[in-house]
Amino acid sequence: MIHVLVNNWQVFLSGFFNTVLCSILALFFSLVIGSGFAIMETFQNKFLSGFARAYIELFRNIPLLVITMFFYVVFPQYFFTISGFAAGTIGLTLYTSSFIAETVRAGIQSIDIGQMEGARSNGLTYWQAMKNIILPQAFVLVIPPLGNQFVNLIKNSSVLAFVAGFDLMYQGDSLASQTFDTINTYLVVGVLYLIITLPLSYYMKHLENKLS
Amino acid sequence: MSMIKFKNVEKYYGEYHALNNINLEVNKGEVVVVLGPSGSGKSTLIRTINGLEDFSSGQLVVNGFDLADKKTDINKIRKDVGMVFQHFNLYDNKTVLENIMLAPRLVLKRDEKENKETALEFLDMVGLKDKINAKPSQLSGGQKQRVAIARSLAMKPKVMLFDEPTSALDPEMIDDVLNVMKKIAQTTDMTMVVVTHEMGFAREVADRVVFIDQGTIIEDDTAEEFYNNPKEERARKFLSKIIVHK
Ligand SMILES: Nc1ncnc2c1ncn2[C@@H]1O[C@H](COP(=O)(O)OP(=O)(O)O)[C@@H](O)[C@H]1O
Numbered sequence: 001m002i003h004v005l006v007n008n009w010q011v012f013l014s015g016f017f018n019t020v021l022c023s024i025l026a027l028f029f030s031l032v033i034g035s036g037f038a039i040m041e042t043f044q045n046k047f048l049s050g051f052a053r054a055y056i057e058l059f060r061n062i063p064l065l066v067i068t069m070f071f072y073v074v075f076p077q078y079f080f081t082i083s084g085f086a087a088g089t090i091g092l093t094l095y096t097s098s099f100i101a102e103t104v105r106a107g108i109q110s111i112d113i114g115q116m117e118g119a120r121s122n123g124l125t126y127w128q129a130m131k132n133i134i135l136p137q138a139f140v141l142v143i144p145p146l147g148n149q150f151v152n153l154i155k156n157s158s159v160l161a162f163v164a165g166f167d168l169m170y171q172g173d174s175l176a177s178q179t180f181d182t183i184n185t186y187l188v189v190g191v192l193y194l195i196i197t198l199p200l201s202y203y204m205k206h207l208e209n210k211l212s
Numbered sequence: 213m214s215m216i217k218f219k220n221v222e223k224y225y226g227e228y229h230a231l232n233n234i235n236l237e238v239n240k241g242e243v244v245v246v247l248g249p250s251g252s253g254k255s256t257l258i259r260t261i262n263g264l265e266d267f268s269s270g271q272l273v274v275n276g277f278d279l280a281d282k283k284t285d286i287n288k289i290r291k292d293v294g295m296v297f298q299h300f301n302l303y304d305n306k307t308v309l310e311n312i313m314l315a316p317r318l319v320l321k322r323d324e325k326e327n328k329e330t331a332l333e334f335l336d337m338v339g340l341k342d343k344i345n346a347k348p349s350q351l352s353g354g355q356k357q358r359v360a361i362a363r364s365l366a367m368k369p370k371v372m373l374f375d376e377p378t379s380a381l382d383p384e385m386i387d388d389v390l391n392v393m394k395k396i397a398q399t400t401d402m403t404m405v406v407v408t409h410e411m412g413f414a415r416e417v418a419d420r421v422v423f424i425d426q427g428t429i430i431e432d433d434t435a436e437e438f439y440n441n442p443k444e445e446r447a448r449k450f451l452s453k454i455i456v457h458k
């Protein structure tokens with residue numbers, strides 16, 4: 001296993017780098033977009049909450065690969081060509097954002113209504129109350145399920161392999177087919193994924209303990 | 213001078229008629245106690261005053277603002293109308309000091325040094341200056357309620373609303389909270405609307421007692437007159453029940 005890594009370290013490194021980059025981008029944007037739709041779903045306005053609901057149901061119930069293929073193959077036919085890396089990252093972001101939206105919405109709705117009423121009657125606007133009182137409490141509550149979503153996101157970034165995204169999985173695939181040393185190649189790939197996911201899991205646990 | 217004025221206010225929850233032709237005027241500096249059976253509409257009534265509940269028809273003017281007017285900015289009203297709840301509703305993620313300083317900072321843009329001084333002043337008034345760094349979860353019910361009162365007072369409101377502030381408290385804590393409320397009533401010109409069944413409080417500081425049943429105001433009288441000489445049968449029945457309970 002070591003010799004595969006030593007002989008091909010540049011390939012693995014670039015795959016590792018792309019996987020990490022895609023994951024960071026998708027994690028950041030899916031958290032922002034997901035939280036946005038979560039808040040939108042709690043609105044009184046039926047049109048806005050319905051729109052948020054539709055978004056979430058749409059991307060939660062289509063396979064990640066289909067969403068990604070849409071951006072890789074269909075999108076360029078009507079607009080402009082985008083790289084496999086971009087298509088995969090966009091697909092992963094939209095897909096994950098729907099799960100994060102569900103998680104964050106559940107967190108918001110489990111905060112006692114009295115917190116919002118206390119804040120509003122104290123003179124805070126809806127958004128001031130959301131930002132300072134509701135969301136901080138909701139996020140602490142949903143750290144464990146969010147941690148799961150983050151780990152899933154990193155594993156799901158292997159969808160890049162299907163659209164030539166040059167991620168860890170893609171590089172592993174191409175090495176395996178060139179060298180025929182499939183066992184050792186995929187072992188290295190697996191270990192490299194663990195190097196990303198394990199510290200993240202550990203960090204989320206740490207955060208959970210610190211904040212509760 | 214009129215601070216709160218209900219005129220023919222009606223409120224429905226779906227089919228349910230929660231407030232029935234409410235006419236009520238509270239003048240500046242007045243202390244009004246509201247009582248009535250459970251489910252009679254006391255919370256609904258008091259919560260319409262700061263817009264936590266809307267109403268179906270009629271007129272309600274608070275501190276010069278017309279609540280029926282869609283263009284009225286509700287936050288302008290709330291700036292001057294504090295509210296204390298049965299279940300405290302302190303910010304669970306903030307310390308006692310931050311609970312009190314948050315709204316003056318965000319809403320009034322009060323200077324940070326002055327904000328802290330004001331907060332400490334009101335914490336001192338409610339006897340909890342030593343708890344500034346505690347989280348709400350570390351306080352007893354009576355302490356939470358006194359922090360909630362300090363939080364509202366720090367906004368320097370013109371009106372304070374209290375919705376059964378002592379109903380969720382252990383008996384030995386009730387007086388601590390009532391004493392703070394009495395102090396506000398006696399030493400400031402705060403307009404107060406207090407939903408409570410505490411007769412001692414009503415007799416000592418209330419200018420008027422309003423009795424409500426099934427969404428209708430049945431009696432509106434001085435405390436002495438109401439407790440000694442209730443005019444309506446329903447009020448008499450209600451009083452006999454709460455007095456037996458004491
Ligand atoms: N959000 C609501 N939806 C439907 N009915 C409500 C709602 N809030 C209160 N009610 C009903 O309105 C009536 C008055 O409630 P409330 O004002 O809370 O009474 P009180 O505070 O006097 O106990 C009750 O019958 C209650 O069930």
Ligand SMILES: [Mg+2]
Pocket residue numbers: 254255256376
């Ligand atoms: Mg009530």
